[in-house]
Amino acid sequence: MIDKIIPFDTGLLLTIILILIVAGVASRLAKSAINKHLRNIADSQESKDYDNATRLRFLKNGVNFIIVILTVLLITYTIPSLRALAVTLFAGASIFAAFIAFASQQAFSNIVSGIFIVWFKPFRVGDIVVVGTHFGSVEDITLRHTVIKGLENRRIIIPNSNISSDVIVNSTIEDPTIQRFVEIWITYDTDLKKAMSIMEEESMKHPDMIDGRTLEEKINGEPIVLVRPTGMDERGIKIRASVWAKDLATSFDMYCDLIREIKYRFDEEGIQIGVPHRHISQGSNKGSQLVSKGI
Structure with a gap:
């Protein structure tokens, strides 16, 4: 064995x-x-x-x-x-x-x-x-x-x-800088120039805002923060401020701050924020009928 x-x-x-x-x-x-x-x-x-x-x-x-x-x-x-x-x-x-x-x-x-x-x-x-x-x-x-x-x-x-x-x-490779759009609607009877001026002032005051213009844009005298109306709908007139930040995370924090500060300034200056309007028409059999709710 x-x-x-x-x-x-x-x-x-x-x-x-x-x-x-x-x-x-x-x-x-x-x-x-x-x-x-x-x-x-x-x-x-x-x-x-x-x-x-x-x-x-x-x-x-x-x-x-x-x-x-x-x-x-x-x-x-x-x-x-x-x-x-x-x-x-x-x-x-x-x-x-x-x-x-x-x-x-x-x-x-x-x-x-x-x-x-x-x-x-x-x-x-x-x-x-x-x-x-x-x-x-x-x-x-x-x-x-x-x-x-x-x-x-x-x-x-x-x-x-x-x-x-x-x-x-x-959002990081090559160029980490981010252009953030701050968009707000105002009513049609609001002072458009004043609202645009407030958005530009508040954007320029923010410490995280950077100059993201190209050399050509600087030569042509383009503003650091470009503010312009970009649309109209049931809410009113949409205004967009283009603000640059060093990276995506910073741009998000800056965006939140600007929404708050611009709302405060609008309240102080009597600028009305645009809201959706409801259009009511008289239906033949069902009484008042909702035609459009807005977005």
Whole structure:
């Protein structure tokens, strides 16, 4: 009975343990080095290197995947029985291989899409984007998916292949400055020039307002804040002030402030805000009938 026991290969066991130890150490060292670079980028006060941060985060997420694959291959090659089994499977199990390839098609599609995102850079970690109906800042890009931090601090996880086939609106890349439209309706009997003047004054007073004019517009004497009527409807006359801010988040805060301050000034100056009007006509059989509600 003892003669039939398979001899225990101590050398093979030590080799496998050594491979696992080396893989674990390599993973820790790689992640530590990447984290150090990411901290240096985050601590930089001069500028944020979004491109390097994106590549490093993607590499960090791919380190474990690459090391696991290499470790499995090394162990398979080290153990003779597993090596022979692997050769047999790859050589003879074509149906099994086709099934695995089909099952992993979406996974590989996500990996390839992730590489394309990092390479072509339609967005980077830290950019503010709209993907489909989802809005937020890009928090991470992994081999499989992209993580977007939404306005309510929720994480939106989108497969990379879905992002590659969708329209992306990037509010940060190239030029982060934003032109925000502040639109208000006033009644038809209100002093239009006075209302436009108030909107321009309040916009110019805001500390986050910047001069977003082009060189040509400055030469032509275009105003820093362009205010003009842009439409008429049931509510009255629509006035639009075009105000620039340094980025999307700042522009939203500025917009909220301007709506408040302009409303206060309108109240002080007697400017009436436009509201929808209801037009009533006499119906033949049903009495008073609503014809138009406005918007």
